[in-house]
Amino acid sequence: MAIVYKCKGCDSELYKFEKVGQDFYGVRTPSEISSIYGGKCPKCGKKLNPPSVDDVNLKLRDRKSGSF
Structure with missing residues (x-):
């Protein structure tokens, strides 16, 4: 499950955390x-x-297809 931060004004993606180990800080x-x-x-x-x-x-992932 990805964690995505977006701007409320223009909906641009500010940060996306996709998996453990992506960076040192989590x-x-x-x-x-x-x-x-x-x-x-x-x-x-x-x-x-x-x-x-x-x-x-929150968007739950479909177990069969692996997509959201």
């Missing part, structure tokens, strides 16, 4: 992603805020 927090980009989306310039519960989307 899954980054929303505040870490915000600090990487200086608190603003690099594409549209919108301020990056922590996600609310309504902003989190």
Whole structure:
């Protein structure tokens, strides 16, 4: 299961964590992603805020096909 952080303004992908071992730090927090980009989306310039519960989307993978 991938963890994807996207901008609320332009829906551009800011960070994607796809598998364990991808990097040394593991899954980054929303505040870490915000600090990487200086608190603003690099594409549209919108301020990056922590996600609310309504902003989190879960997509279950189909066991047979392996797709979402």
